[in-house]
Amino acid sequence: MMEQEIWVRVTRAAAKRKASTAMGIDEDRLNKKRVFLGELLNVSNVNLLSNLN
Amino acid sequence: MMNTSSHLKAQASCPLVEHFLRRKLSKENFDRFIPNRSAMDFDFANYALTQGRKRNVDEVTSASRKAYMTQLAEAMNQNRTRILAFRNKPKALLSSNHSDPPHQQPISVKPRRYIPQNSERVLDAPGIADDFYLNLLDWGSSNVLAIALGDTVYLWDASSGSTYKLVTIDEEEGPVTSINWTQDGLDLAIGLDNSEVQLWDCVSNRQVRTLRGGHESRVGSLAWNNHILTTGGMDGKIVNNDVRIRSSIVETYLGHTEEVCGLKWSESGKKLASGGNDNVVHIWDHRSVASSNPTRQWLHRFEEHTAAVRALAWCPFQASLLATGGGVGDGKIKFWNTHTGACLNSVETGSQVCSLLWSKSERELLSSHGFTQNQLTLWKYPSMVKMAELNGHTSRVLFMAQSPDGCTVASAAGDETLRLWNVFGEPPKTTKKAASKKYTDPFAHVNHIR
Numbered sequence: 157m158m159e160q161e162i163w164v165r166v167t168r169a170a171a172k173r174k175a176s177t178a179m180g181i182d183e184d185r186l187n188k189k190r191v192f193l194g195e196l197l198n199v200s201n202v203n204l205l206s207n208l209n
Numbered sequence: 210m211m212n213t214s215s216h217l218k219a220q221a222s223c224p225l226v227e228h229f230l231r232r233k234l235s236k237e238n239f240d241r242f243i244p245n246r247s248a249m250d251f252d253f254a255n256y257a258l259t260q261g262r263k264r265n266v267d268e269v270t271s272a273s274r275k276a277y278m279t280q281l282a283e284a285m286n287q288n289r290t291r292i293l294a295f296r297n298k299p300k301a302l303l304s305s306n307h308s309d310p311p312h313q314q315p316i317s318v319k320p321r322r323y324i325p326q327n328s329e330r331v332l333d334a335p336g337i338a339d340d341f342y343l344n345l346l347d348w349g350s351s352n353v354l355a356i357a358l359g360d361t362v363y364l365w366d367a368s369s370g371s372t373y374k375l376v377t378i379d380e381e382e383g384p385v386t387s388i389n390w391t392q393d394g395l396d397l398a399i400g401l402d403n404s405e406v407q408l409w410d411c412v413s414n415r416q417v418r419t420l421r422g423g424h425e426s427r428v429g430s431l432a433w434n435n436h437i438l439t440t441g442g443m444d445g446k447i448v449n450n451d452v453r454i455r456s457s458i459v460e461t462y463l464g465h466t467e468e469v470c471g472l473k474w475s476e477s478g479k480k481l482a483s484g485g486n487d488n489v490v491h492i493w494d495h496r497s498v499a500s501s502n503p504t505r506q507w508l509h510r511f512e513e514h515t516a517a518v519r520a521l522a523w524c525p526f527q528a529s530l531l532a533t534g535g536g537v538g539d540g541k542i543k544f545w546n547t548h549t550g551a552c553l554n555s556v557e558t559g560s561q562v563c564s565l566l567w568s569k570s571e572r573e574l575l576s577s578h579g580f581t582q583n584q585l586t587l588w589k590y591p592s593m594v595k596m597a598e599l600n601g602h603t604s605r606v607l608f609m610a611q612s613p614d615g616c617t618v619a620s621a622a623g624d625e626t627l628r629l630w631n632v633f634g635e636p637p638k639t640t641k642k643a644a645s646k647k648y649t650d651p652f653a654h655v656n657h658i659r
Binding site: 160161162190191193194195 | 627
């Protein structure tokens with residue numbers, strides 16, 4: 157079966173995992189830094205932040 | 210010089226020559242208080258004196274027509290109020306005749322809606338699978354967003370902004386390959402890599418059932434039709450499960466030779482659209498009466514896409530109209546009359562079409578795309594003019610889900626972010642009342658016969 161829609165792309169998690177093995181950082185601690193569905197704030201979004209509904 | 214003057218003399222009876230001679234004389238005898246006949250427009254004077262009043266009585270109905278009439282009057286130089294002219298202005302006349310009409314835009318009847326170009330929220334989505342064939346995002350009618358991140362399903366309450374974990378699937382069964390809310394937004398179907406489907410009650414947060422035996426490989430597509438859960442698998446099969454029955458498999462649709470990656474019931478629940486990795490779209494007929502033959506032939510088969518079809522969207526304001534989007538090797542959005550099977554339109558978007566959503570209030574279609582721009586594009590239907598392009602994702606935008614009120618769209622991509630876009634604007638008041646009424650319905654948890 158041909159996987160015609162496959163695009164191999166390095167995700168940020170994969171990049172961090174790669175970096176952590178190089179730097180010897182514990183992967184568990186690295187995973188805990190990211191909050192699932194946590195708010196990611198950046199400058200352009202702060203002004204536009206508003207409550208849904 | 211001598212020849213010219215003699216020529217003019219010879220044709221003294223010609224009115225044009227008389228006109229020139231009189232003009233020359235008038236220049237010599239210029240007077241501020243005597244009207245200059247050569248400078249007057251007698252045709253306009255006649256019109257103004259006879260029909261001008263009639264136009265004043267007429268009432269222009271709409272603003273656009275008024276703008277059109279104004280522009281037309283300016284182009285034809287009909288805005289003058291004076292009839293008598295005391296000076297000959299040849300340059301003004303020439304420039305007036307040859308000048309282009311003004312390029313100002315006519316007053317639009319409907320002002321264009323402001324569409325924010327930035328997402329209003331960005332949420333972290335670590336571990337979301339960058340797999341074109343899965344369906345990992347759904348926004349239920351109880352205003353809870355479900356998203357599958359690897360082995361775990363998270364629920365995000367859009368009303369309160371709180372997040373909680375529903376379930377983490379065992380490694381032998383997982384990861385999660387698809388999720389889909391029931392119409393009442395209270396139960397969630399979870400398709401797994403091991404070919405099983407779990408049903409979860411999200412009010413009490415407990416599993417109520419596991420469906421087995423329908424597929425031989427992962428279940429990447431799910432679609433609810435009241436109490437029927439339709440599943441699409443990597444094996445190309447489409448299975449209708451009646452979740453009220455112990456032996457749940459009531460129908461199997463065979464037609465796709467490769468993975469089923471798009472699955473959508475029409476709003477009436479009578480037609481099912483399926484898209485596959487075989488570049489084919491099928492339309493299936495759902496009949497409530499159980500037949501002796503559990504395997505059914507399709508109503509229509511569309512083979513015009515040249516890549517996998519994952520994006521499917523039934524039009525909410527025109528029954529039987531289906532929009533489909535093709536993958537990398539196609540990049541087109543096509544519109545189908547699913548009653549006749551005719552392809553009504555085909556639009557080249559320039560990149561992989563991953564997902565499609567219709568607006569619930571306007572005649573607009575939102576598409577999400579892959580390489581190179583990874584953008585969301587808002588189209589005006591049926592002209593298919595681009596109204597907006599929403600950027601921010603740095604990877605292909607595989608998944609889109611629409612809020613129950615129809616205003617907000619959530620998009621998730623392989624860049625592991627979930628973005629919320631206020632793209633469809635504020636709903637009309639009637640729609641909002643209807644939407645709020647639906648949630649406060651005391652018997653919302655009971656299945657309605659539609």
